[in-house]
Amino acid sequence: MTNSSDLNFDDLQALLRCSHKNLKDTCFLLLNIIDADAAKQWLNSAPVSNAVLTDPPPNTALQIAFSVDGLRALGLKETVIDSFSDEFIFGMSGDESRSRRLGDVGANAPEYWDWGGDAAQVPHMLLLLYAEKGGIKAWRETVQGKQFLKAFKLLRELPTLDIGDIEPFGFIDGISQPRIDWARQQSTDSHERNRYSNLLAAGEIVLGYRNEYGQYTARPLIDPKQDLVAAVLPDAEDQPNQKDFGRNGSYLVLRQLDQDVPGFWQFIDKASGSMAEKREQLAAAMVGRQRNGAPLLPPASEKIPGIPDDDQRNRFNFDPDPGGNRCPVGAHIRRANPRTGDLPPGITSWFTWLIRFLGFGGKPDEDLVASSRFHRILRRGRGYGPVLPPEEAIKPDAPAAERGLQFICLVANISRQFEFVQNAWVMNTKFDGVQQERDPLLGHRKPLISGEVTDQFNRPDPAGPKHITCHLPQFVTVRGGGYFFMPGLRALKYLATLPAKGSEISS
Ligand code: HEM
Structure with missing residues (x-):
């Protein structure tokens, strides 16, 4: 078995391991590369934060990610780019069907976005700067240095x-965040994963490691015999004669989501007859x-792997509440x-699961909800705008x-x-038997083509009929977005040393 010592935290960008929550000031910049050589010089000495933990933690941090056009602008070969995933290559706003699936329709449609809406003009680079309170201006000046203005055009802060x-x-x-199994101790074998675990294979978040299927997610590998610069890259764990451009990197999804805070609380206040307790409920x-973050279910009696015993706010799953009496399904x-684990709640063996999967013995409105472990995300967002408490x-x-x-x-x-x-x-x-509603916070409320409404929110009540809240307005609107790749530090070095176009070094 491999263990965490195989993991080079000094090659991972810090954001993969910490949220920088201690660094309150942030500055997120969207850039285009206007001079590739100057950009590479800047990258070569950029103080990018790695994931080695220090005590005390650093008082500043810098993370860097690129869109596919950014990688192209630096001169990454198309043969390498081709091995990135299609979503990354085509982009978040790249085709109508993707926009429809993401709910980017109506007011959310890319044509209304402030940035990233035109897939042909997605910013090349995303810089995430973090600093202690009051320190961001000085940190930005340090980060930018001399080459910056020559290298980049600032598109948007x-x-x-x-x-x-x-x-x-x-x-x-x-x-709630997945806990990454850096030590690679948990089995990914489905027969050992009947129940929900919060411990997640490193390869679900970082490229170049085994994922929850026990496999390596496709990513760009480079033959070092064809490309001498690739010597700087780590070896591919599954193909040691190849260099791994993806290893220690991760895809970064960014979406700017506007929240209508007065609209949200005024709607809820009205729907609750302006009664404070009902409003909160x-x-x-x-x-x-x-x-205050308290869950709506009591802590589970059994320990959930990946959740520390003292973390009562996350020690629950929804198995004891299948109908959503405590926490609505929607x-x-x-x-x-x-x-969810690999087996739906109430099913104790793969045999009974198969019987239900084939359509026998289940409740008529039961949809099987896919196992959570294949669909986890590591969230690293930050809020914006002046605080407006619900009472205001x-x-x-x-x-x-x-x-x-x-x-x-x-x-x-x-x-x-x-x-x-x-x-x-x-x-x-x-979703799991719930109909005529989308996520109550995030959903757009467009009816289905059949005319069926989607603007409800259902709450079962064990003491009587369920509460149905109707005509939810849209509270969250997409203002921009893009798919980026956040490389490992050695991959960043590779990008910074790529030969200028037309002067490629190969053996
Ligand atoms: C303005 C938009 C959003 C707001 C206001 C919001 C708010 C919240 C809040 C208050 C929590 C509970 C606290 C926690 O467990 O960390 C939460 C959890 C979560 N949100 Fe969101 N969220 C937003 C967008 C999204 C989006 C776009 C996604 C993914 C597509 C997402 C995925 C999650 C996940 C995975 C959790 C943790 C669930 C769990 O493991 O229990 N959120 N969100």
Whole structure:
């Protein structure tokens, strides 16, 4: 068995291991490369943060990611680019069918985005800068250095603002994250994974390692005999005669999501007859947690692998609550991570699972929800806009302002992880028996072609008929987005030393 000592944390960008939550000030920059040689010189000495943990932690951090056009602008060969995933190559806004699946229709449609909406003009590079309170200006000057203005054109500085641990609607965020199995101790064999585990194979988030299928996700490999510069890259674990451009890198999904905070709280207030307690209950049911992060289910009696015993906020799954009496099935956290194992709850063996899968013995409205472990994401987003507490937001004259989330997640497979969660779980109008609704926070509310509504939110009540909240407006609107690749540090060096176009070094 391989262990964590095989993992070169000094080759991983730090964001894969820490959220930089101690660094409150941020500056997210979207750039185009205008002079490839100057950009490579800058990259060569850029103080990119690695994932080695230090005590105390650093007081600044820098992470870098590229769109496919950014990699092209630096001179990465098309033969290498071809081995990236199709989603990355075609981009988030690249085709109508993808936009439809992601829910990027109506007000969310790429044509209305502030950036990234035209797949032909997705920014080349994303720089994420983090610093301690008050330190971001100085850090930005240090990072930019001399070559910067020659190398890059600043397309956009994304809004960010430290609003503490909450997201703009006022809920504590960033509580539940998969725990990465850096030590590679957990089996990925389906027969040993009947129940939900929060421990996730490293290869689900980082390229070049085994994923939850026990396989290596496709990524660009380079033959060092054909490309001498590739000597700087790590060896491919599964094909040692190849150099691995993907190893220690990850795909980074960025979506700028505007949140209508007054609209959210005013709707909930009205739907709750302006009663404070009912308002909190409805809002908590929509999220699946209370505002202080407390879950709606009591802690599970059994230990959940990957969740420390003292972390009561995450020690639950939904097995004891199949009908959603405590946490509605359509709640945001339940859709985003149904906490399922490989066997659906109530099924104890693969034989009974097969019988149910073939359509016998199940409830008529039961949809089998796919196993969570193949669809986890590592969230690294940051909020923006002035804080507006719910008590202020419900007032008719609540100040409007740009507020929202720079949603960021890291994955090894964009389509199986981010796109699946967004499409099959968050935006789906049929989810685990729930119908006529999409995610109560994120969903657009366009009816289906058949005319069926999608703007409800159902809460079962064991004491009587279920509560149906109707005519939910859209609370979250997409303002921009793109798929990026966040390389390992050695891959960054490779990019920085690529020969200028037309002068390629090969043996
Ligand atoms: C403005 C948009 C969003 C808001 C306000 C929001 C809010 C929240 C909140 C309050 C939580 C609970 C706290 C926690 O467990 O960390 C949460 C959890 C989560 N969200 Fe979101 N979220 C947003 C967008 C998204 C998107 C776009 C996705 C993915 C497509 C997503 C996926 C998740 C996941 C996976 C969890 C953890 C679920 C769990 O493991 O229990 N969220 N979100």
